[in-house]
Amino acid sequence: MSKFTNYDVIRSPIVTEKSTMASEHGQVVFEVAIDATKTQIKEAVEALFSVKVKAVNTLVRKGKVKRFRQELGTRKDVKKAIVTLVDGQTIDISTGI
Template sequence: MSSNPTHYDVIVSPVITEKSTMASENGQVMFNVSPTATKPQIKKAVEALFSVKVKAVNTLVRKGKEKRFRGMIGHQSDVKKAIVTLEDGQSIDVTTGL
């Protein structure tokens, strides 16, 4: 990633799972982000793209698993996720596109 990435380079996609849906009830939203993205970059990107105030950003890296398909070994990619906590009264509807 360049030294000055755009907001669309930082946020890759929203995470829509059962766990992220339950977290949205507490004002948290999950995103897949660039592996080199920092917490301040993620905060800036979410505030700019969705027009909300961000309280906190937590990140995690899920290591890729080894999978087999028809006897061939393959590897899933590592994925960096960001759990973004919004200020009270703020919300993001990730089911609609930007």
């Protein structure tokens, strides 16, 4: 596995109704590199946003099989990280890094 920069690990924030509800409990959801580890995700979030991370939970959403013209194709797998921050810390994902 190669060395990631912080921007390679954290791809983008995920803004959905469910992730907005999680933000009320001190959690932020990011799309991350498929082969990033929880430790790398924690270090990247702490370095980019200057916050303390309590826990990192990850999941891999498998790519759907879709039809492209006459052929079947598969979308890419996407890894999401649910980052729980220490009490009192917040990340405003609406502003740029």
